[in-house]
Amino acid sequence: MPAGRQRLLEASAGNGGSGGQWVIVAPESATNLPKKPGSEPLFTKLRNPSTGQAALYLFGSDGCQVFEVKAFHEEYRSWFIGEAVQHDGRLLFATPVDPLFLLLFYLTKAEKEGKFQPLDQFLVDEEFSSCAMLLNCKNVLQSVHHLVDEKEIGGRKFYKYSEEKALKWLKKKVDQTVKVLKDNDIPVGGKVQSATFISGKRNTDTTEEDYIRYAHGLMTEYISEELSTALAQYLRLPQIASPPAEPASKKRKLSDAPVEAEEDYTKFNTSDLKSKKANSKMSAAQKALAKVDKSGMKTMSSFFSSKTKTTK
Amino acid sequence: MAGEERGPARLALLSLPGAPRERLHLLPCAVRHDGAAAVRRYFAPAIRRPGEPDAEASVSFRGRSLKGKEVLVPEGYMGLVLEEDDAALQERQVRVKSTFESLTVWNLEQAPNSSDEILMSLQWPKIAEGVRILSIKGQGSSGWEGPLGSIPSGPFCKFWYYSCKSRKGAGYG
């Protein structure tokens, strides 16, 4: 008995480990029956487009859709499931993710070579071979033009990453996200204001910039640090003065610490921008920025103000 | 960790139709055990829930007071308990062991409220879908056949409680 108990304790030490059983919330559409035999949904690892590191994803039947898997994970949680107990108290969520984000990781990586390639050649990754499946996702081929310049040679299509296009596409994503944040009354200003949140009233102190900054922060979870910086510039997000006590570079270091720290991460997001030196990447962003005319900005702000009026 | 080395796992959809619906309780403690638990004997009969639908439930576990709230799986989503199918031959396979439509979230001494992490985390699917959809006409957006045709507006909480009311939740046995 003591030996068995010891084993139990060790196995569960992290509480993130799993005893071969998982509790997950997934879209109903993820369990649609496949049209082709042997193409049932697949849990597989892909590169997180933000970090380049392994993360779990779920391809729906026939690989039509891709879902990212996140977990509500609190240290002291376990499940009773029917007549059983499961020590791993995580609640997994499979939620749709735009496959273009995952594609973008490979496109930007290849950009260094700067040549036109067929799409499948971008997605050669020995460590994460499942990434080739991304091309089967619905509408990927039709929408990849948001991110690339195209050339057709001898009936074959060749592509090259375009940061200018990508930024334009990301800005639309940010606009869409702002709308979603507002529609769902997600508190985006300063700290969480639980009282405001509960009453369902929007904090009047929250500015459009807060929303854009927040949406940009969410977007940063899906793009590289360089692109995130470029996007912030493209969105004309003003830099927030970081607390005078600590220089931005130190702050950045701090953000490597485990996430237990009670911090307002908007600060980190903005300090990212501050600490980032203008590099060769930036010139592309700046070029793009130069092309953005002021009417574009106007459209954005008018969109927001009209939105604010129509929501209660 | 051994888990890090695991390869892709196929979800055996044939296991879904026959999977039983089970009751889930998320406990505010780490029970260092995987296996049988006499929930029906010890736990379920001890749960006290007042009449009103949104009222907090109470129970105790190991002599500690728990307060809980039943929440529904987000609209358009389903709750699955997956288990590794060790009998699978070539590739890894997970099968649906059971399904759930709601779960009871228990906290120590104070019932979860809408600013609790767990309840807020249930907003994530809706936000994720919103971020995913690019509703720009004529641009060949990478559309997604989400469970929600469009994103309904209005406060999340309201939506949440609506769906709580509209779907007949399972009572306690």
Add this chain to the structure above:
Amino acid sequence: MDLSAFQRDNAVNCLLDSAVPAACRSEPCSLGIDEAGRGPVLGPMVYGICYCPVDRQGDLEALKVADSKTLTEAQREQLFEKLGAAKDFVGWALHILSPNYISTSMQRRAKYNLNALSHDTAIGLIQRALDSGVQVAKVFVDTVGPAEKYQEKLKQHFPDLEVTVKPKADSLFPVVSAASICAKVARDRVVKNWRFLEDLEDADLDYGSGYPNDPKTKEWLTQNLDPVFGYPQFVRFSWSTAQVILESKAVPVCWDDTEDDAAQKNAQSLLSYFARKETSSKRPPHRFFHERKLKTVTSL
């Protein structure tokens, strides 16, 4: 004594009392307080008060009430009958503290110790008597803890009353003896007919007196352990007798305020902090995810 309310739901406390005799509304009264079932690891703790006009304490004494511990169960039942027959000048009230209430109070985040719990219950019962019109003048209390402090506390609450807190008060003052009889009778009846609210159709009811040193009780605790749940709510989980068995024989359960586990966790997170630093220089997640404790999953 109608215990049906408690028996309907013995997860929670229950108050019950006699009618207030007319004499007790018009004449100054002596009120005695005692408890039954403080020591046992099983069942409720019952607080009892008994009161009668100061002038009629002799009549109460004539009923031959005595410290409940010196009496047999049959004698106590008989005396309780006699107290009932003397309802024209004797009144009583009981507060049954369910074992579940005791367990959860003592194991609360902000611990509520048994002495404080006892004192608060006694205060509540005195207040209840006052509220229902009893002309309380003198209060006699039996105590197991330090008498002076307790007396001080009661006097602070009830500056107009003459309070006497004394060890062995149950053998010195008839009102306290009577209170001890009421409390003990209620505790015995409840324990004897304990209705498990758990679904234990084959429950073993041979649990003895419930005192930790009773071999039958010990045997019952060993035989009726569930590895996950431990015990039904009949058991006081906060008693060391129960805790020792749970720690050695049941599945470990850790809470965010479990002390030794917190220390272990700190050491662990420090280790994982260094480990993480080596393998990756991860950006912190956006606050949307941080505030929801949503983390990336790396493998199934």
